Amino acid sequence: MKRLQIKELARAAVESGGLSDKDFQWVLGNFSRNELKMFANMLAWEVKNKTLVVNYAGEISEPDKKRITSLFAGKTPEFKRNEDLVAGVRLEYGDFVLDYSVSGIIKRILNSMRESL
DSSP states (O other), rough: OOOHHHHHHHHHHHHSSOOOOOHHHHHHHOHHHHHHHHHHHHHHHHHHHHHHEESSSSOOOHHHHHHHHHHHTTTTEEEEEEOSSSSSEEEETEEOOOOOOOOHHHHHHHHHHHOOO
């Protein structure tokens, strides 16, 4: 199977919510070892790009959850309370991280000060 076909299969599997047992058995029976590795990597990449992880401190209201979800249309949000955050929110999707936590802001200020010296 070609790389593009494997990528399309991984994307379709994520969009449909997963592979059925029958489809999974077909993949195991028809893919070579290298194709299985490629499929697993592409599947992980597709899941990572479709998922929005929202780490937050304290509590987050339903209107705020809806607002965050609407800003990232097409992403499946996972809201996780993070005890390591003092205040704020940290958004992760794909390879991007938006850190609006107090510790993230302090780190950016310190890095800016170090670069200025």
